[in-house]
Amino acid sequence: MIRKKILLIGDFNVGKTSLIRRYVDNTFDDRYLTTIGVKISKKKILLNDEECELLIWDLEGATPQKSIPKTYYGGASGAILVGDVSRFETIKNLDEHMEVFKQINPNGSYVIAYNKSDLLKLDQIKSLQNIENVFLTSAKNDINVEKMFIALAKEIFND
Amino acid sequence: MTNIQIILNTILSKNIFEYLLIDRDLKVVNTSVGVLKYMENVPYEGDDVLMHMPEFLGFEEKLKEVFEKKDFTYTFKTIQKNGYYMNISLDHYNHDIALVLLQNITKMTQAQQQLLQYSNETTLLYHALQKIIDAQNSLLFVTNSDDRIEFANQTFLHYFHAENLDEIKAKALKLYPYVNKNIKSYNELHKHIRGSEINLNIGNDTFIMQSTAIEETHRLFTLSRVTDIYEKKKSLEAEVEVDALTSVYRKKYFDLRLEQLLKEENNFALIVVDIDDFKAVNDNYGHTVGDDVLKEFAFLLKKNIRQDDLIARWGGEEFLLVLKMDDLQRAMDRTETLRKMLDEHTFKHIGHLTASFGLAWRGQCDCDDANSLLQRADKALYKAKNNGKNRVILKKLEKRGENCIV
Ligand SMILES: Nc1nc2c(ncn2[C@@H]2O[C@H](COP(=O)(O)OP(=O)(O)OP(=O)(O)O)[C@@H](O)[C@H]2O)c(=O)[nH]1
Numbered sequence: 001m002i003r004k005k006i007l008l009i010g011d012f013n014v015g016k017t018s019l020i021r022r023y024v025d026n027t028f029d030d031r032y033l034t035t036i037g038v039k040i041s042k043k044k045i046l047l048n049d050e051e052c053e054l055l056i057w058d059l060e061g062a063t064p065q066k067s068i069p070k071t072y073y074g075g076a077s078g079a080i081l082v083g084d085v086s087r088f089e090t091i092k093n094l095d096e097h098m099e100v101f102k103q104i105n106p107n108g109s110y111v112i113a114y115n116k117s118d119l120l121k122l123d124q125i126k127s128l129q130n131i132e133n134v135f136l137t138s139a140k141n142d143i144n145v146e147k148m149f150i151a152l153a154k155e156i157f158n159d
Numbered sequence: 160m161t162n163i164q165i166i167l168n169t170i171l172s173k174n175i176f177e178y179l180l181i182d183r184d185l186k187v188v189n190t191s192v193g194v195l196k197y198m199e200n201v202p203y204e205g206d207d208v209l210m211h212m213p214e215f216l217g218f219e220e221k222l223k224e225v226f227e228k229k230d231f232t233y234t235f236k237t238i239q240k241n242g243y244y245m246n247i248s249l250d251h252y253n254h255d256i257a258l259v260l261l262q263n264i265t266k267m268t269q270a271q272q273q274l275l276q277y278s279n280e281t282t283l284l285y286h287a288l289q290k291i292i293d294a295q296n297s298l299l300f301v302t303n304s305d306d307r308i309e310f311a312n313q314t315f316l317h318y319f320h321a322e323n324l325d326e327i328k329a330k331a332l333k334l335y336p337y338v339n340k341n342i343k344s345y346n347e348l349h350k351h352i353r354g355s356e357i358n359l360n361i362g363n364d365t366f367i368m369q370s371t372a373i374e375e376t377h378r379l380f381t382l383s384r385v386t387d388i389y390e391k392k393k394s395l396e397a398e399v400e401v402d403a404l405t406s407v408y409r410k411k412y413f414d415l416r417l418e419q420l421l422k423e424e425n426n427f428a429l430i431v432v433d434i435d436d437f438k439a440v441n442d443n444y445g446h447t448v449g450d451d452v453l454k455e456f457a458f459l460l461k462k463n464i465r466q467d468d469l470i471a472r473w474g475g476e477e478f479l480l481v482l483k484m485d486d487l488q489r490a491m492d493r494t495e496t497l498r499k500m501l502d503e504h505t506f507k508h509i510g511h512l513t514a515s516f517g518l519a520w521r522g523q524c525d526c527d528d529a530n531s532l533l534q535r536a537d538k539a540l541y542k543a544k545n546n547g548k549n550r551v552i553l554k555k556l557e558k559r560g561e562n563c564i565v
Pocket residue numbers: 011012013014015016017018019029030031032033034035036059060061062115116117118119137138139140141279
């Protein structure tokens with residue numbers, strides 16, 4: 001079976017853990033319990049009739065005091081860069097996260113999640129739609145979560 | 160084999176370390192018993208190490224290096240596995256065997272996690288407060304013990320045309336000279352304001368300035384723009400208290416003002432004005448013309464009274480006036496002038512129009528309140544209508560014994 005490592009990268013509290021829990025266990029929790037270090041979850045998917053396994057790395061978020069340790073990045077095939085639409089600076093920081101990821105994994109694929117989209121008004125959603133590689137997700141309301149993971153997996157496996 | 164196990168068992172007795180031994184094909188050779196608690200499945204000899212240690216996926220090349228290089232060691236820090244936190248390190252043992260060491264760091268990491276949680280939540284709270292502060296209409300700034308501005312909100316930055324806080328800091332902006340030339344520092348300004356508030360003029364703007372001490376060293380200054388508040392209040396007042404059609408006050412506001420006037424020791428006349436035969440205007444010309452007539456009528460009255468007199472619409476074609484006068488006769492004369500003015504005016508659409516006036520004089524009697532004044536004026540109006548319209552009638556306050564009768 002083919003197995004691939006993918007990372008969830010972004011600032012603290014943007015919803016990385018929540019996106020994974022939604023995708024893997026289909027659950028959501030309103031409470032915030034910050035991640036320290038890393039936790040790996042597994043998810044089997046069918047792509048082109050072939051069973052593959054994603055090893056999803058839930059990394060601790062970047063904080064103003066501390067960036068994400070680079071040792072976690074190695075050997076990843078893909079990444080989901082997660083920002084929180086209600087905190088603009090977390091979206092702004094995505095470029096920086098992406099650069100680190102690409103530097104360590106030049107052939108890695110990535111997609112971008114603008115998470116907590118349930119907090120946006122309709123006209124705001126419209127203005128953010130159709131940006132390349134960007135998924136407006138909500139771990140809370142289960143919007144675009146699976147679609148995004150599958151899109152990333154397809155990109156990885158097509159390479 | 161036995162050597163390494165003896166060494167390992169001594170470390171392992173402390174229950175902090177567990178291990179797996181793997182061969183060059185990345186298969187499990189042996190494990191400590193305690194390793195089980197970290198794994199989803201029991202690791203058997205010959206199992207692919209990646210099955211139990213998915214953390215190594217993508218690091219296969221590194222894993223192979225470990226067999227070649229003597230001093231090789233590689234560590235993954237703070238991995239959460241099966242509810243435990245651990246550091247996983249990979250060490251060279253010999254050319255055929257490598258050691259995967261799992262160090263249980265759960266207790267220590269849980270403490271770190273709590274600290275991180277606290278720190279992250281504090282950062283979030285700080286951001287949220289910052290947003291609230293930035294959304295304020297008031298200009299806020301904080302000075303420090305060096306008497307310099309250390310923080311300012313967005314409204315403040317915007318007002319002083321600064322992109323960010325650093326610009327303000329670089330400018331070393333001093334606002335106290337605007338208050339008083341003799342004040343030489345923010346600290347002195349704080350003492351000057353001393354818990355109350357002062358007015359501050361910058362350019363065309365007037366601010367109310369307040370100051371609060373934060374700890375011993377810092378001072379929070381707030382500047383609320385008076386011009387803003389004043390204009391908002393005025394436009395709000397206008398919206399709520401003015402009749403949409405005729406642009407004179409509504410009855411509700413008139414009542415408030417009347418109560419105020421009664422508290423003061425002023426003489427004034429309260430007059431109810433009613434347009435004569437207004438129903439005919441509506442019937443003959445339609446309601447649009449009727450509305451135009453009402454507008455023109457109110458406009459004429461308003462134009463011919465003084466600024467501190469009062470006019471309001473009392474529904475339909477009825478209006479209320481307060482004329483501030485020293486004595487009754489002059490009030491009667493002025494009312495008569497108004498009647499005549501209307502009688503002689505040529506109205507748009509309809510030409511001639513008259514109105515009747517009922518007048519009550521504010522008497523110096525304890526029982527003469529707003530209600531009794533209005534009732535008297537209304538009775539007088541009724542009489543004016545019955546006596547042939549287009550006239551001014553006064554209804555006096557009757558005094559019988561100690562009791563007033565309206
Ligand atoms: N409204 C809303 N809240 C969300 C969503 N996703 C996550 N949250 C909430 O946001 C907070 C943070 O979520 P986490 O998933 O723990 O965030 P994280 O990125 O893993 O945070 P760190 O581990 O500290 O880096 C939690 O209180 C979640 O309930 C979402 O889609 N909508």
